[in-house]
Amino acid sequence: MILRFSAVGGRSFKSLVKVLVTCTVATPVLAAEWPKQPVRLVVPFAAGGATDVISRTLGQELGKQWKQTVVVENKVGAGGAVGASQVARAKSDGYTMLMISGSMFTVNPYLYKKLPYSVSDFRAVSAVTTGPLLMAVNKNIPANDLQTFLNYTSKNGSLTNFGSAGVGSQGHMASEAIMNATGASMTHIPYSGESAALTDLVAGQIQVVTANLSAVLPFIRSGDVKPIAVTSDKRSKSVSQVGTMHEQLNKDFDVVGWFGIAVPKDTPDDVVNQIEDGIKVALNSDRMKRTFDDLGLEPATTGSAYMNGRVKEESAFWQKVITEQEIEPK
DSSP, X not given: OOOOOOGGGHHHHHHHHHHHHHHHHHHHHHHHTOOSSOEEEEEOSOTTSHHHHHHHHHXXXXXXXXXXXXXXXXXXXXXXXXXXXXXXXXXXXXXXXXXXXXXXXXXXXXXXXXXXXXXXXXEEEEEEEEEEEEEEEETTSSXXXXXXXXXXXXXXXXXXXXXXXXXXXXXXXXXXXXXXXXXXXXXXXXXXXXXXXXXXXXXXXXXXXXXXXXXXXXXXXXXXXXXXXXXXXXOOGGGTTSOBXXXXXXXOOOOEEXXXXXXXXXXXXXXXXXXXXXXXXXXXXXXXXXXXXXXXXXEOOOSHXXXXXXXXXXXXXXXXXXXXXXXXXX
């Protein structure tokens, strides 16, 4: 469209210029006003776990920056699907965020025939933290490293029970990846959370658990369970004496758990950018660093590009594992 102005219409021209300038200035002002009310951070896992602790610490740091309360809400159930579906249906205004585990976006789409959410319902904002998982056995199991444990499983076969936080959880899939890489055969016993699985591991009801390092560390320190292998390709400083799967198998193996923030798909760019910037600042805070150290975790590379890349790469990996392990979608 071409606009024409005559010399006679000078007053009209000045008025139009004023309106255009006002509109141009108004956009960043509106963006700067977010958030004008408390922000919800939905955590689809039980209170008290590592994800919950991370989320509450992050919420405190973001609230301090934004001068608004960040309310952490635990919405537990169906491997994270309950919380995820609620956020998927929320307004796309930045006032509802979701803390996801990587498996919710990279595993669940291949394990469940009908999910109440889709990865396409969300915008990735930023990963927050990463950390290895650790395979641990009951202290009475005659194994102290991966090879002796594999010898144990070969003698006992499917009588070796491994626990996890539920079907599709990071611990479940890490165990499936271990079996896929080693040819071991074990029986999966799903629980409602890692704490319940670890309690039964200590009691001897199951023989092995591969869990987030942060969850199993207290049991390692107390001597109630024995560490067998770390699932990342590098040793963890929290259990530096424990060899990695990569070392002990002498082959590539790198399974790392991670958590990140996602928002409803139509959330505006300017709001997403503010959340991402807030996370970057929060991860450099002393409080977040102490939390990561306590849990045996590390700050993640921030930004949506990194998070989207992880989802794409890991989705292909887990789809392969699920197919080769012949895990039937539910």
